[in-house]
Amino acid sequence: MNEQQIFTAVAAENSAVPTLLCGHCHSTLSRAKIFRTERDTAAPGIDCQTIGYCSADDCGAVNCCDEAMSAFENCDQLLGLAS
Ligand SMILES: [Zn+2]
Numbered sequence: 001m002n003e004q005q006i007f008t009a010v011a012a013e014n015s016a017v018p019t020l021l022c023g024h025c026h027s028t029l030s031r032a033k034i035f036r037t038e039r040d041t042a043a044p045g046i047d048c049q050t051i052g053y054c055s056a057d058d059c060g061a062v063n064c065c066d067e068a069m070s071a072f073e074n075c076d077q078l079l080g081l082a083s
Helices: 075-079
Strands: 007-008 034-036 048-055 061-063
Touching: none
Parallel strands: 007 061
Antiparallel strands: 034 048, 048 061
């Protein structure tokens, strides 16, 4: 029943494509693990529009990506939403 700790994702610098790093272990957050949240989605209590789940085995942190995302001009590119 622990409250899940939320880390703040970090925007990777010197990267050719927008990349977010886990705020806990600094692993690259896979695009597949980054989600836009909407009201009442799977992240109750997380006041964050974009969350990223760290895929590192010994981490698994939930990252709030809002701040890091704001550093990118094209957030949708990061999320792979552009069609
Ligand atoms: Zn991590």
